[in-house]
Amino acid sequence: MTTVPLLDIRDLTVEFATRRGRVRAIDRVSFTVAKGETVGVVGESGSGKSVTSYAVLRILDRAGRIVEGAIRFGGIAVHAATEAAMAELRGREVSMVFQNPRAALNPVRTIGRQIGDVLIEHALATPATAKAEAIAMLKAVRIAEPEARYHAYPFELSGGMCQRVVIAIALACRPQLLIADEPTTGLDVTTQKAVLDLMVELARERGMSTILITHDLGLAAAYCDRIVVMEKGVVVEDAGAIRLFTKPAHPYTRRLLQATPRSGASVRDLLPERRPPPPRPANGRPLLEVHDLVKEFPPRHGAPPFRAVDGISFTVHEGESVGLVGESGCGKSTTSAMIMRLLDPTSGSIRFAGEDIGAIPAARFARAPHRGKLQMVFQDPTDSLNPRWTAFRSIADPLFRLAGMRRSAARLRVEELAHQVGLPAELLDRFPHQLSGGQKARVGIARAIALDPKLLILDEPTAALDVSVQAVVLNLLVDLRAALGMSYLLISHDLNVVGLICDRVMVMRAGGIVEEGETEEVLRHPRAAYTRALLDAIPHPPAPPALQEPAAAVAAQPVAASA
């Protein structure tokens, strides 16, 4: 390195005081960011990537403390700076964009004033000029009608818009370094692309350096010059983006690369060990037949009635796995809620195993004979478990309620289920907070298959999991389907995940199905322009050649060209 880096983190160690003593969150972390450079910090949950960035701004929780090491920004020793000096630095020289944009904004203050607050604080505007400056910032982050939006509250804006506002706040004072902490987690792929493109463009325009913290290697590869890989509080690898993908040095990086879903890889390719591909069950008779399904929500506050689902028809056969893909607000969750009979359709029919279950009112479906044959796995493995129930109690719940099983019989069945989903039996007496994310996901799956369902609705089952855990859970789902002969309806916004476990895929937009076909076909040769836009928005990591089998290497060629 020829010049002095803008940010120089050396041997940074942060500890948190907890009830069980002091816990080291990051241990001797060192890396640098040069002027104008974009650095990705990648790692799974608990890797310490967020703690590192909070330490740079010195906004750690009260319990956290920098115990060792140095952070230098420009000429300033951040680790030893006074609170007054930090107040000057924060927002003015270094600023931050956070995950979950809606929560990151003050809910009871208009967005324009929140931007103005920062400008006034750092003396870049007076109360008289703040409004004009804030509107100019809203324009810079491409918010339509900035004058009108100035008066909007965060709850009146979409997630993507909120993130633009957070970016406007972060960039208002033209800082030299922007730290983006999972800025697009929870946003749709097309929104993600728009937000990141905007951020990178603004950073380049203003000659800023950027740190992009993410769990998504593909994303980091697409936007960063250099990538720092962290595991359990330690930096394990620090290399140029291309080099990291083509010649990963550390085994953890290799594992992470392997577990990341990518086009051309099968679900088995994500695992560290090699396993035979799962047999693909033969399709049987139609199991779920949805015909001309409509859900209309009544008008409110003078707005016209809203058609969330607008006359869709499709069939899921016995043993088949079908994906339902679309962005937030497209009606995929409403559709699954109607099939699950949690919501009554406005019109249309839902036939399950030959019976019109759409005619049974949602309020009475819990007692219908088909209820046990239709089960669901939810998006958030933590929130979908009762925090006061042990894993055993959660899994046994459908056995008690729907099968009327006694406790001793249920115990045997739950142990069998735990074995099936790969949950060690000794974990059955633990509570959700004592289990890891992957273990909780297994509990949710075991509960869903407890009554031998014919159809499992999977609602973003891996969206909240780390990539390595996601790889294992996806393989588990594939194996369970083969072993138990279930059908899947996978609701997801992630085309890569759908490509891994679905035979057929339907793409939904604005309440209607815009494209339907064999997964391979749709992903490779999308017909609808919307499907193409979705596919284009997925960041494509460069294919890691070291991991590929000879056959896959050939298949990866056209992918690299299209990326």
Place this chain on the structure above:
Amino acid sequence: MARRAKAVLVGRRLLQAVPALIGIVIVTFLLTRALPGDPAVYFAGPAADEASIAEIRRELGLDRSLPVQFVAYLGDLASGNLGTSISTGQPVLTEIVTRLPASLELTLTALILSMAVAVPLGILAATRPDSWIDHACRFVVTAGVSLPTFFTGLALVYVFYYLLGWAPPPMGRLDILTLPPPHITGFYVVDALLARDLSAAGSALAHLALPAITLGLFTLAPIARMTRAAMLQVLGSDFIRTARAAGLSRRQVLFGYAFRNALLPVVTTLGMVFSFALGANVLVEKVFAWPGIGSYAVEALVVSDYAAVQGFVLAMALLFVALNLIIDLAYTLIDPRMGLAD
């Protein structure tokens, strides 16, 4: 557009108070009819015979059917006639008009005092959890809530009147020789100031001090507690981190961002505290011989003075409806999201 939506919202909330009012009128009517005892017997006195009791019953309209009685009751209400108290011989309405402001003056002063202490205390405790100020906050809160009001009241009288002689004798709202100010709001301090009678205002204030402090100590606990909890929760939320990362000053983060978001639960608690402070009033009013509505109601109940009890229940119910209305309107002012959710 947003402003009109808010106006519609406020209008709708006001309309929602109407069924509550109708319900209150019906319930107070039925309640007094359902109470044991025959009002006619009480009115007639101990020496009356069957015939005179029946005569009085007819005069009172108690021999007619319930719906007819109800219509008559509504007519009385509409003309402001709440009946006459048998124990004092005064019209109930007059009594309530003089006594309710006395209670309200005491309760409101107590609440303002306790808020002035509790809210800053709660904020300080939340910003420095487990510091000495947090422990001090916990101590004051526990002490305030665990000492019964009559005990704190007597202790304060003993120290400040008997030992130190700073406070006037705990006998009512004014010195015996001071004339009450002309009735405008019914709050003596305010009325005396409006009449530019400084000596009366001083006397009223001096008499108000000890009972208000007694009640205030009792209401301190829930307000301080809720402020601390709400502030702690808000200070841990994402947008506070955003504000800190953007370099906003500590003052701006605390008051501009955190406190306004913590206000909702605090306002809710205030409403609840106000209701139970009106109840706790009775003991304080007894200790300080405060001519409030609580002591009036207790005396009326003891002698089965039905008209007075009915008037009291009606006045209190109306007060609570108004209170809830004010709290709900405060919500919509504080939180822009209110009303759009449902």
